[in-house]
Amino acid sequence: METNTGTNRPRINWLKYASPKTFYPLAGKLIPWCAVSAAVLIAYGLYIGLLVAPTDFQQGEGYRIIFVHVPAAWFSMFLYLLMAMYAGLGLVLNARLSYMMATAIAPTGAMFTLIALVTGSLWGKPMWGAWWVWDARLTSELILLFLYIGYFSLQAAIDDKNRADKASAVLALVGAINVPIIYFSVKWWNTLHQGASVSLTQAPAMAAIMLKGMLIMAVGFWLYSIAVILMRVRCEILERDSKTAMIRQD
Amino acid sequence: MGFLAKNHMLAATDLVGVRGGRLLFDKLNFSLSNGTVLYLQGANGTGKTTLLRTICGLSKPYEGNVNWCGEDIHELAEDYYKHLLYIGHLPGIKEDLTALENLQFSLALSGTPFDLTQATEVLHLLGLAKGLNLPTRMLSQGQKRRVALARLWLQDLPLWVLDEPFTALDANATDMLKQKIEAFANEGGIVVMTTHQEVAMHVPKFEQLRLGA
Amino acid sequence: MTENSQEVKPAKALSTFSVLYRILARDIQVALRRQSDVAAVFFFFIIAASLFPLGSGADPKLLSAMAPSVLWVMALLSCMLSLSRMFSSDYADGTLEQMMISNQPVVLIVLMKILAHWILSGLPLVFVAPLIGLQFNLGGAELQILAASLLMGTLALSLIGSIGAALTLGIRGTGVLIAILVLPLYIPVLVFGAGAVNAVSIGMSPNGALSLLGAVLSMALVFAPLASAAALKIALE
Numbered sequence: 001m002e003t004n005t006g007t008n009r010p011r012i013n014w015l016k017y018a019s020p021k022t023f024y025p026l027a028g029k030l031i032p033w034c035a036v037s038a039a040v041l042i043a044y045g046l047y048i049g050l051l052v053a054p055t056d057f058q059q060g061e062g063y064r065i066i067f068v069h070v071p072a073a074w075f076s077m078f079l080y081l082l083m084a085m086y087a088g089l090g091l092v093l094n095a096r097l098s099y100m101m102a103t104a105i106a107p108t109g110a111m112f113t114l115i116a117l118v119t120g121s122l123w124g125k126p127m128w129g130a131w132w133v134w135d136a137r138l139t140s141e142l143i144l145l146f147l148y149i150g151y152f153s154l155q156a157a158i159d160d161k162n163r164a165d166k167a168s169a170v171l172a173l174v175g176a177i178n179v180p181i182i183y184f185s186v187k188w189w190n191t192l193h194q195g196a197s198v199s200l201t202q203a204p205a206m207a208a209i210m211l212k213g214m215l216i217m218a219v220g221f222w223l224y225s226i227a228v229i230l231m232r233v234r235c236e237i238l239e240r241d242s243k244t245a246m247i248r249q250d
Numbered sequence: 251m252g253f254l255a256k257n258h259m260l261a262a263t264d265l266v267g268v269r270g271g272r273l274l275f276d277k278l279n280f281s282l283s284n285g286t287v288l289y290l291q292g293a294n295g296t297g298k299t300t301l302l303r304t305i306c307g308l309s310k311p312y313e314g315n316v317n318w319c320g321e322d323i324h325e326l327a328e329d330y331y332k333h334l335l336y337i338g339h340l341p342g343i344k345e346d347l348t349a350l351e352n353l354q355f356s357l358a359l360s361g362t363p364f365d366l367t368q369a370t371e372v373l374h375l376l377g378l379a380k381g382l383n384l385p386t387r388m389l390s391q392g393q394k395r396r397v398a399l400a401r402l403w404l405q406d407l408p409l410w411v412l413d414e415p416f417t418a419l420d421a422n423a424t425d426m427l428k429q430k431i432e433a434f435a436n437e438g439g440i441v442v443m444t445t446h447q448e449v450a451m452h453v454p455k456f457e458q459l460r461l462g463a
Numbered sequence: 464m465t466e467n468s469q470e471v472k473p474a475k476a477l478s479t480f481s482v483l484y485r486i487l488a489r490d491i492q493v494a495l496r497r498q499s500d501v502a503a504v505f506f507f508f509i510i511a512a513s514l515f516p517l518g519s520g521a522d523p524k525l526l527s528a529m530a531p532s533v534l535w536v537m538a539l540l541s542c543m544l545s546l547s548r549m550f551s552s553d554y555a556d557g558t559l560e561q562m563m564i565s566n567q568p569v570v571l572i573v574l575m576k577i578l579a580h581w582i583l584s585g586l587p588l589v590f591v592a593p594l595i596g597l598q599f600n601l602g603g604a605e606l607q608i609l610a611a612s613l614l615m616g617t618l619a620l621s622l623i624g625s626i627g628a629a630l631t632l633g634i635r636g637t638g639v640l641i642a643i644l645v646l647p648l649y650i651p652v653l654v655f656g657a658g659a660v661n662a663v664s665i666g667m668s669p670n671g672a673l674s675l676l677g678a679v680l681s682m683a684l685v686f687a688p689l690a691s692a693a694a695l696k697i698a699l700e
Contacts, residue, residue, distance in 0.1 A: 150643050150647060162700075178648050182650055189658060308700070340557025342558045356558075358485040359566075361476040
C-alpha cells in the first residue's frame with residue numbers, strides 16, 4: 001500500500017510520515033532533544049516555584065505544590081483529549097500509527113492524573129485538615145483516572161490486537177464526549193452540596209512570577225510527554241512489525 | 251420477476267485475508283456470474299469461514315475488495331444486504347422461541363414478510379412437522395440446522411453464502427438441500443459455499459477454490 | 464412441493480418500522496419465556512436497597528437524607544448487572560451476525576435492543592422505587608420526582624450501558640469489565656437524577672436537575688446507538 005503512493009507523483013506526500021517506517025527514525029531523532037529540554041525546563045520551573053516565588057500570606061509555603069498540581073491537572077485532561085483525537089483518526093483513516101499513538105499516550109495521561117490527585121490531597125491536608133475532600137477539581141480528576149483505568153482494562157482484556165485498538169478507540173471517543181459533561185455535572189453537584197470552603201481552583205491571586213513558573217512547568221511536562229510517548233510508539237512499532245513481517249513470508 | 255431477469259456479479263479483487271496475525275489467503279481473485287456455484291475447499295484453519303465472512307462484509311479484508319455488480323460492498327451496505335442470504339456456522343436460532351417464531355424473525359431481518367402457511371409447508375417439507383410449536387431447545391442439532399435452512403425456501407434473494415450447510419444433516423436432508431441449490435443456480439442464483447463432504451452438483455457453472463494449498 | 468414453493472411471488476418488502484417492531488417484540492418475547500432473568504434484576508434492586516437501613520440504623524431522618532443516593536445507586540447497579548446480556552445471547556447463537564447484514568440500518572437495530580433492555584430492566588424500577596422510597600421515609604413530592612428522574616435516567620443508563628456491553632462482547636470476565644467501563648460514564652446521570660430528588664427534599668425546584676438529565680438523555684440517544692453499532696461491528700470482525 002505504501003509503495004504505490006507517490007511513486008510517479010512529484011508532490012510531497014505528507015502522509016508518508018504517517019507510515020511507521022518513516023516515523024520510526026524521525027521519532028528516534030526527536031526523543032533526545034525533547035528529553036533534555038524537558039529536564040532543563042522542569043528544573044527551572046521547580047526553581048521558580050520553590051525558591052523564587054514569594055510565600056503566600058494566606059496559605060503559607062504549602063501552596064507551592066500548585067506548581068506541580070496545576071500543570072499536571074492540565075495535562076491529565078489534555079492528554080485524554082489528545083488520545084481520543086488519535087483514536088478517532090485511527091478509526092476514520094484506519095491508520096495503525098494513530099492507534100499506536102493513542103495507546104502510547106494513555107499511560108502518561110494516567111500518570112499526570114495520579115500526580116494531580118496525590119499533590120491535590122497533599123495540598124488538602126494542611127488546608128482542609130483532611131487528606132481527601134470532595135472538591136470539584138479533585139473529584140473530576142478521580143473520575144478521569146477511572147476513565148483511564150477503563151481504557152487500560154479494555155485493552156488488556158482483548159487478545160486480538162486489531163480489535164483491542166479499535167474497541168479502545170471507541171471507548172476513548174465516548175469518554176472524551178463525556179469528559180466535559182462529567183466535569184460540568186461534578187461542578188453542579190459541588191455547588192448543590194456546598195463542598196470544600198477553600199477550593200483548589202481558588203488558588204491565591206496569580207502573581208506574574210507564579211504564572212511564569214507554571215507555564216514553564218507546563219512546557220516541560222509537554223516535552224517530557226512527547227519524549228516518553230515517542231519512545232513507547234517506537235517500541236510498539238518494533239513489536240508489531242515483527243508480527244507483520246511474519247504475515248507475508250514471500 | 252425477482253432476481254431472475256437481472257444479471258448479477260460477485261467479484262473479489264486481490265483479496266488478502268489475515269486472521270490473528272496469520273496470512274490466510276493472498277491476492278485472491280474471482281468473479282461469479284448468474285448460475286455459478288463456488289465451492290470452497292481446504293482443511294480447518296485455512297480461512298474458509300473468514301473468506302465467507304469477508305464476502306458478507308462482516309470482516310473487512312486486510313487488502314483488496316469485494317464487489318457486487320461493480321460496486322464495493324462496504325459502500326453499498328444495506329443495498330448489498332438486501333440481495334444476500336447468509337447462513338453461517340452458527341444457525342442464528344434462539345432456543346427459547348419456536349421454529350416458526352425463529353423463522354419469522356430471520357425473515358424479518360432481511361425484510362421478507364412472513365407467510366404462516368408457506369412457512370409451515372416448508373418446515374413440513376424439511377421433516378419438521380412435529381416440532382413446530384416447541385421451543386427449538388427441544389430440537390436436535392440437525393433439526394435446528396433445518397430451521398435455519400428453511401429460509402432458502404422462503405426468500406427470494408440472488409446470492410447465497412453458506413458455511414457448511416450440510417453439517418448435521420441426514421442423507422435425506424442433504425439430498426434435498428443439494429437439489430435446492432441446484433435448482434437455485436439453474437434459475438440464475440449465485441452460491442458460495444464451504445463443505446467437507448464431496449457433493450457433485452449439476453449446475454450451469456461449477457467452480458472450486460482450494461484454500462491453503 | 465419444491466417446485467410449488469419455487470414460485471414465490473416477490474412480496475412487498477417489510478417496512479423499516481415493522482422490522483424494528485419485530486426486533487423489539489422478539490426480545491420481549493424471549494424475556495417473557497425466561498422470566499427468572501428479568502425478575503432477578505428486579506429483586507436485586509429491592510434486596511440490595513433494603514440492606515442500607517440494616518447497616519446504618521433506622522433513624523428516619525438519616526434514611527430520608529440517604530434515600531435519593533441509595534435508590535439511585537442501586538438503580539444504576541441493577542441496570543448494569545443485566546447489561547452483559549444485552550447482546551451476548553444474540554452473539555452466541557449467530558443472530559447478531561444476521562442483524563449486522565440486515566437490510567435495515569444497524570444503528571436502528573441497536574436502538575431497538577437498547578429499548579428492549581430498558582423496558583425489561585429499567586422501567587420496572589420506575590414503579591418499584593417509590594415503594595422502597597416509602598421505606599426510606601420519603602415524602603410524596605420526593606417520590607414523584609424519584610419516579611420521574613428514574614423514568615428518564617434508566618433509559619439513559621441503558622443507552623450508555625449498551626456501549627460497554629458492545630465493547631466487551633465475547634471477552635472473558637465481561638461482568639466486572641463492563642462495570643469498570645460503564646460506571647464512570649454513568650456519573651452525570653447519577654448526579655442529576657439523585658440531584659433532582661435531593662433538590663425537592665431541601666425545598667428547591669427539581670426542574671434544573673431534571674432538564675439537565677433530559678439533556679444527558681438526548682445526548683445519549685444520539686451518540687450511544689452510533690457508538691454501540693460501531694463497537695458491535697468491531698466485535699464481530
